[in-house]
Amino acid sequence: MSTFETGRKAEAAAAAFLQRNDCTIIDQNWRTLRCEIDIIAKRQNVIYFCEVKYRVSDRQGSGLDYITPKKLNQMRFAAETWVHSNKWKGDYQLCAIEVSGPHFRITRVVKDLF
Numbered sequence: 346m347s348t349f350e351t352g353r354k355a356e357a358a359a360a361a362f363l364q365r366n367d368c369t370i371i372d373q374n375w376r377t378l379r380c381e382i383d384i385i386a387k388r389q390n391v392i393y394f395c396e397v398k399y400r401v402s403d404r405q406g407s408g409l410d411y412i413t414p415k416k417l418n419q420m421r422f423a424a425e426t427w428v429h430s431n432k433w434k435g436d437y438q439l440c441a442i443e444v445s446g447p448h449f450r451i452t453r454v455v456k457d458l459f
Contacts, residue, residue: 355399356383358449359442368393380423384442392437393456394424399444409443409453 346354360370368386375382384395396416398409412420420439428437443453 351399354449355444356397358444358451359395359397360384362442362451375427377426380419380426382423382427385427390435392433392435393440394420394437396420396441397444398441401446407443409441409455412441
């Protein structure tokens with residue numbers, strides 16, 4: 346399986362997890378020329394901008410370990426770009442979802458990364 350296919354499967358697992366937890370998926374792989382967001386979901390009038398991190402195992406660290414300050418700034422920029430372009434006036438949060446293993450299991454979810 347290519348890394349592209351693996352990424353898509355991890356994102357699909359994360360989206361299914363969000364839906365099971367009363368979220369509506371607004372968009373997946375939202376992109377502009379300058380930024381991207383893996384999953385945009387909505388729950389109780391809050392928009393969640395989700396970064397999905399997949400690792401086969403934790404031998405080289407958690408997937409969430411790879412959300413560096415630089416990545417966090419990129420996520421914030423992408424969220425603010427979406428909020429502005431969609432004229433969203435409500436609350437929003439950055440979140441990260443870690444997916445692991447050959448069965449694409451959700452291992453951690455972190456909300457409100459601001």
